[in-house]
Amino acid sequence: MTTPSPSPLTHFDSQGQAHMVDVAAKPATRRTAVVRGRIDMQPATLALILSGTAKKGDVLGIARIAGIMAAKKTSDLIPLCHPLALTHVAIDFATDDAGDAGAGKARAGAQASISCSATVETIGPTGVEMEALLAVTAALLTVYDMCKAADRGMTITDVKLLEKHGGKSGSYLSD
Numbered sequence: 001m002t003t004p005s006p007s008p009l010t011h012f013d014s015q016g017q018a019h020m021v022d023v024a025a026k027p028a029t030r031r032t033a034v035v036r037g038r039i040d041m042q043p044a045t046l047a048l049i050l051s052g053t054a055k056k057g058d059v060l061g062i063a064r065i066a067g068i069m070a071a072k073k074t075s076d077l078i079p080l081c082h083p084l085a086l087t088h089v090a091i092d093f094a095t096d097d098a099g100d101a102g103a104g105k106a107r108a109g110a111q112a113s114i115s116c117s118a119t120v121e122t123i124g125p126t127g128v129e130m131e132a133l134l135a136v137t138a139a140l141l142t143v144y145d146m147c148k149a150a151d152r153g154m155t156i157t158d159v160k161l162l163e164k165h166g167g168k169s170g171s172y173l174s175d
Contacts, residue, residue: 020080026125031166035132036117037159039140045151046097046112049143056146060093063116063142067091070138071120071131081130088121089131091139116140117162129164 049059056062068089075083094115118135120128140156147154164172 020082021126023082023125026168028124029166030121030123031127031164032119032121033127033129033132033164034117034119034162035129035136035160036115036162037136037140037156038113038115039143039154039156040111040113041147041154042151043097043112045147045154046095046114048150049114049147050095054146055149059143059146060114062146063093063139064091066142067116067118067135067139071118071128071135074131074134077134078130082126084122084124084126084128084131086120086122086128086131088119089135090119091135092117114140114143116143127164127167129161133159133161
């Protein structure tokens with residue numbers, strides 16, 4: 001019987017069993033991750049959100065809080081993530097009304113969108129990429145939940161790690 005070779009995936013031991021990575025010997029350094037994602041919707045849905053007249057209230061304000069809460073609860077939802085003491089979580093939104101053709105006329109089939117970005121920081125022995133990914137995803141899901149009565153065709157897309165800093169592996173910047 002041969003012994004399995006060590007996995008390049010850190011969440012598996014030499015026998016291929018899932019485990020939580022031991023970070024006890026790693027030095028505490030400042031760790032930062034930035035993630036962005038987008039939700040596409042009908043221009044009328046974006047107008048409803050921006051007008052503040054959505055039935056369930058302040059959509060982006062509630063989505064911001066949902067993103068922050070998700071970052072703080074990542075280890076409760078992702079089985080092998082370490083619980084971290086986060087030092088900063090920022091959730092920001094930007095809108096793009098592709099339906100605005102400049103003269104107040106929506107182009108046929110045009111979609112509007114809201115981009116969400118999360119910046120998450122800690123000082124510790126492991127990174128915060130999962131916390132930032134979950135923050136963006138939860139914030140966008142909250143937008144969907146709050147607006148689904150008006151637009152069930154919304155699509156969450158392009159959730160992506162843009163950058164990370166800190167730790168032994170150094171910095172990562174996406175293309």
